[in-house]
Amino acid sequence: MSPILSVKDATKRYSTPEGGTITALDGVSLDVQPNEFVTLLGPSGCGKTTLLRTISGFEDLEGGSIEIDGATVTHLPAHRRPVNTVFQRYALFPHLSIARNVAYSLEVAGLKRAEIGSRVGEMLELVGLDGFGDRKINQLSGGQQQRVALARSLVARPKILLLDEPLSALDKNLRQKMQQELKTLQEEVGIAFVFVTHDQEEALTMSDRVAVLSDGKIQQFGTPEDLYRRPRNEFVARFLGAGNLLGATVSECKDAGAIALLESGQVAHLPSTDAACGEKIKLLIRPEDVRMDCTKDAGALRFEGTVRQVLFVGTDYIVHIETDDGTELKATLRPRAEDRGAITAPGARITLFVQQEALHPVTSAKVA
Amino acid sequence: MVGRDTSQGRKMLSLLGLLAPPTVFLGVFFITPLAIMVIYSFLEPGLYGGVVWNFYDLNYGRILGWADTRYEKFDPVYLTIFLRSVRLALTTVLLSLVICYPAAFWISRMPQGRKNFFLFLITLPFFVSLVVRLFAWVLILRPTGFLNQALMEIGMIAEPLNLIFTDTAVVIGMTYVFIPFMFLPLYASIEKLDMSLVEASADLGATRLQTFRRIILPVTLPGIVGGSIIVFIPSLGNFIVPSVLGGAKVMMIGNLIEQQFLSARNWPFGSALGMMVMAAVLLLLMIYVRMMTREEEYSTAAKVKES
Numbered sequence: 005m006s007p008i009l010s011v012k013d014a015t016k017r018y019s020t021p022e023g024g025t026i027t028a029l030d031g032v033s034l035d036v037q038p039n040e041f042v043t044l045l046g047p048s049g050c051g052k053t054t055l056l057r058t059i060s061g062f063e064d065l066e067g068g069s070i071e072i073d074g075a076t077v078t079h080l081p082a083h084r085r086p087v088n089t090v091f092q093r094y095a096l097f098p099h100l101s102i103a104r105n106v107a108y109s110l111e112v113a114g115l116k117r118a119e120i121g122s123r124v125g126e127m128l129e130l131v132g133l134d135g136f137g138d139r140k141i142n143q144l145s146g147g148q149q150q151r152v153a154l155a156r157s158l159v160a161r162p163k164i165l166l167l168d169e170p171l172s173a174l175d176k177n178l179r180q181k182m183q184q185e186l187k188t189l190q191e192e193v194g195i196a197f198v199f200v201t202h203d204q205e206e207a208l209t210m211s212d213r214v215a216v217l218s219d220g221k222i223q224q225f226g227t228p229e230d231l232y233r234r235p236r237n238e239f240v241a242r243f244l245g246a247g248n249l250l251g252a253t254v255s256e257c258k259d260a261g262a263i264a265l266l267e268s269g270q271v272a273h274l275p276s277t278d279a280a281c282g283e284k285i286k287l288l289i290r291p292e293d294v295r296m297d298c299t300k301d302a303g304a305l306r307f308e309g310t311v312r313q314v315l316f317v318g319t320d321y322i323v324h325i326e327t328d329d330g331t332e333l334k335a336t337l338r339p340r341a342e343d344r345g346a347i348t349a350p351g352a353r354i355t356l357f358v359q360q361e362a363l364h365p366v367t368s369a370k371v372a
Numbered sequence: 373m374v375g376r377d378t379s380q381g382r383k384m385l386s387l388l389g390l391l392a393p394p395t396v397f398l399g400v401f402f403i404t405p406l407a408i409m410v411i412y413s414f415l416e417p418g419l420y421g422g423v424v425w426n427f428y429d430l431n432y433g434r435i436l437g438w439a440d441t442r443y444e445k446f447d448p449v450y451l452t453i454f455l456r457s458v459r460l461a462l463t464t465v466l467l468s469l470v471i472c473y474p475a476a477f478w479i480s481r482m483p484q485g486r487k488n489f490f491l492f493l494i495t496l497p498f499f500v501s502l503v504v505r506l507f508a509w510v511l512i513l514r515p516t517g518f519l520n521q522a523l524m525e526i527g528m529i530a531e532p533l534n535l536i537f538t539d540t541a542v543v544i545g546m547t548y549v550f551i552p553f554m555f556l557p558l559y560a561s562i563e564k565l566d567m568s569l570v571e572a573s574a575d576l577g578a579t580r581l582q583t584f585r586r587i588i589l590p591v592t593l594p595g596i597v598g599g600s601i602i603v604f605i606p607s608l609g610n611f612i613v614p615s616v617l618g619g620a621k622v623m624m625i626g627n628l629i630e631q632q633f634l635s636a637r638n639w640p641f642g643s644a645l646g647m648m649v650m651a652a653v654l655l656l657l658m659i660y661v662r663m664m665t666r667e668e669e670y671s672t673a674a675k676v677k678e679s
Contacts, residue, residue, distance in 0.1 A: 061575075062571055082575055083575070088576060089575045091572060093566075095566065097591075098591065108576050108578075156576065157575075160576065160577065
């Protein structure tokens with residue numbers, strides 16, 4: 005399948021008022037398949053919004069190219085690109101009714117009145133706002149405005165829908181509801197969505213693939229599970245989810261894996277690593293992979309230490325322990341009823357285990 | 373309950389105290405003269421000035437079409453002057469709008485420091501007396517003035533244009549005087565314009581022209597209407613600009629009123645003319661208020677829904 009969107013080597017710099025320059029995009033390449041839900045994720049200032057704005061045509065690239073459905077659009081003005089955008093604050097036209105907002109792209113394209121009417125009706129029904137057409141924008145709640153924005157940008161049947169943090173203005177419950185609705189909507193209309201967010205949970209929940217950006221570069225581009233379980237570097241590991249990163253040195257490289265020596269002196273067998281022998285790396289251990297019971301795996305890492313802090317979050321306990329060699333470890337534990345007493349008191353002694361399979365080596369170097 | 377009552381009473385009292393002085397002031401110095409004008413406009417003019425206390429509708433008749441048949445035929449000269457004043461005022465509104473709209477756009481997109489500097493420049497003319505500034509325009513517009521000299525120097529014209537003491541001169545002068553009044557309300561609504569609306573419009577396929585016509589113009593309409601009214605009202609009744617730059621050739625309704633009160637000493641007729649100006653302005657304001665209340669209804673409806 006040929007990609008619907010193909011960004012090659014995109015580069016963009018801004019000059020600051022002080023006379024310096026900021027590199028917002030530094031050779032970014034990205035392919036998006038038709039029907040794919042892709043999220044651009046990163047901290048603010050990482051270049052994700054700039055990337056979106058170069059695809060929509062609001063920013064001009066300095067280098068590189070953008071192709072949409074096989075056609076080069078790199079220097080095409082925004083109004084001639086077959087993409088539409090849902091803006092962060094929706095940018096709905098305040099002087100127009102909801103129906104006229106949705107109809108806008110069809111009206112400027114000069115479609116016949118009857119066709120505009122039927123397509124706007126269909127769209128409003130799709131987003132669950134049929135019967136709201138005559139209302140004014142300021143008569144709607146945030147969630148409803150969100151849906152109008154979606155309807156408005158989908159009615160022209162774009163090849164790609166771009167979404168610039170559209171859920172950030174909503175409260176938490178509504179946001180979760182809209183996440184599901186967005187995903188359903190995307191499957192229904194069957195076009196590619198490119199979604200920008202700084203919320204990692206949102207990215208993991210909705211996307212087929214996620215591109216993690218930092219310093220104007222894509223650090224990793226893969227499925228949510230890939231990113232979470234097998235982050236390529238320390239930045240991705242830290243940005244997605246909570247985790248323990250323990251310092252280690254690769255001591256032995258074999259065909260079937262490697263052996264790493266932890267700073268605490270423990271030995272870990274790794275399935276494979278890109279790191280060279282003798283290189284300093286970090287071992288990622290997700291808190292939910294830390295266990296209380298002894299595993300059958302003979303090579304499991306064993307941590308003995310003292311409970312420092314316990315947070316009860318409903319089903320689980322988030323436990324911070326300090327091992328006897330001074331390593332700090334965060335664990336999400338769900339102890340059996342009879343074991344609960346052992347962890348709930350700070351200061352208690354505890355022994356925790358981590359299986360070999362749960363260890364993932366990451367390098368500290370970012371993609372440069 | 374009691375505590376709230378007294379605190380509310382105190383609030384009422386302080387409100388009354390704050391509102392009383394301006395109310396009394398306006399009552400004495402605005403309503404009273406206005407009432408005198410209204411009454412005078414229905415009285416017969418005395419032979420040597422002053423008024424005769426008889427009901428007399430021919431002050432309005434002289435303007436609108438029924439004259440005192442014993443002495444004269446109806447002469448539409450006053451209606452012509454009135455309509456010319458409306459035309460000159462409308463031209464002034466249009467010209468200042470065309471000048472201010474792009475300027476307001478340009479200034480509103482500047483960095484803060486430069487913006488403030490330009491806003492200061494806009495108000496700078498207020499620092500010099502209006503009459504002095506208008507006489508400066510006489511020096512610019514007269515046949516041997518700066519403008520004609522310059523145009524002849526660069527060879528655009530062979531002989532001086534006849535500018536001074538024409539409608540054009542009056543419109544130029546009034547536009548010059550009222551530009552700050554047009555600029556400020558325009559600027560207020562243009563600065564509020566959310567640029568993401570413009571981007572959204574382009575994103576949805578609109579060309580620059582379509583975006584301007586369908587989005588920018590309607591969204592900034594309150595500023596356009598507000599500025600137009602604020603310029604139209606003083607332009608319509610203006611008499612300083614036409615008397616300095618229009619000389620004896622261009623008479624506006626303001627000059628006519630001045631003449632009736634000061635030289636002709638026909639106060640009732642002058643009052644009737646004044647009432648005409650006020651009626652025109654009130655009509656305009658009523659249309660404006662109607663438009664604004666409709667806007668208001670939408671926003672209150674929204675607020676009710678939120679709560």
